[in-house]
Amino acid sequence: MTRSELISEIFNKQSFLCVGLDTDLTKIPKHLLDTEDPIFEFNKAIIDATHRYAVAYKPNLAFYEANGIKGLQALKKTSDYLKNFDVFTIADAKRGDIGNTSQQYATAFLSPDGDFNFDAITVAPYMGADSVMPFLTGPEKWVILLALTSNKGAFDFQFLKNHKDDKFLFESVLETSKEWGTPENMMYVIGATQADWFMKIRQWVPEHFLLVPGVGAQGGSLQEVCKYGMTKDCGLLINASRSILYASSESDFVEKAEEEAKTMQQDMAELLKTCKHKSL
Numbered sequence: 001m002t003r004s005e006l007i008s009e010i011f012n013k014q015s016f017l018c019v020g021l022d023t024d025l026t027k028i029p030k031h032l033l034d035t036e037d038p039i040f041e042f043n044k045a046i047i048d049a050t051h052r053y054a055v056a057y058k059p060n061l062a063f064y065e066a067n068g069i070k071g072l073q074a075l076k077k078t079s080d081y082l083k084n085f086d087v088f089t090i091a092d093a094k095r096g097d098i099g100n101t102s103q104q105y106a107t108a109f110l111s112p113d114g115d116f117n118f119d120a121i122t123v124a125p126y127m128g129a130d131s132v133m134p135f136l137t138g139p140e141k142w143v144i145l146l147a148l149t150s151n152k153g154a155f156d157f158q159f160l161k162n163h164k165d166d167k168f169l170f171e172s173v174l175e176t177s178k179e180w181g182t183p184e185n186m187m188y189v190i191g192a193t194q195a196d197w198f199m200k201i202r203q204w205v206p207e208h209f210l211l212v213p214g215v216g217a218q219g220g221s222l223q224e225v226c227k228y229g230m231t232k233d234c235g236l237l238i239n240a241s242r243s244i245l246y247a248s249s250e251s252d253f254v255e256k257a258e259e260e261a262k263t264m265q266q267d268m269a270e271l272l273k274t275c276k277h278k279s280l
Helices: 003-013 030-034 038-050 068-082 099-110 129-135 169-177 192-204 222-229 253-272
Strands: 017-021 056-059 088-095 120-123 142-148 186-190 209-212 236-240
Touching (some): 003 253, 017 038, 017 088, 056 068, 099 120, 120 129, 169 192, 192 209, 209 222, 222 236, 222 253, 236 253
Parallel strands (some): 017 236, 186 209
């Protein structure tokens, strides 16, 4: 999916919701555990309930890898099923290694000839340009770099200052990585719990899309993120995982997930009114 296609979907659906498919077998409704593939059956039900309100889906690979071959088979079925809808797909893999290893990761998750063929992959940038460049395979494939995350440990390293230029480490990531990609093929992960920094971040990357986890269960404010992070093209994908997936642990989980996604979409539609976007 290209940038222009993503923007079109956002304004067509009046939503910039990304549903994180962090499917945990210990949390899904127990009646699904008797099915042949509980992970996929749960994902399919969630996708069916939410695709009218979401523009993106983000399976977190750890939740699939933890279940071995069966988990990867469920991931394959999920990625195939998502191709039935006009949605942006993200492999939340957080990869990052030396160049030839990164090339293999890129082939595994982004190749049109591979098993998964996601639109985007999350990448840790801390091994430098040669670990990121293999993922930049074209304008229809995206790298989403970790820049400023929502976890408490973000302060351990991301706010360390370089005494030569007085920049925080995450600022250096933003500044340097802009030379590796463009707003057409690179996004950044910025945690919603770091909302105070969005205005400064937009000075570094005024046009790039930001993937924003941390709204909802982690306490981030959608309104605050949009106030300082939204652009004329929206420029945001807001991820919600637990608040939608586990809105109910009973047989009504589909209805409750749909209600939560619809509520978020309605809030997003109001916030999109502040955009100065012109129809593409």
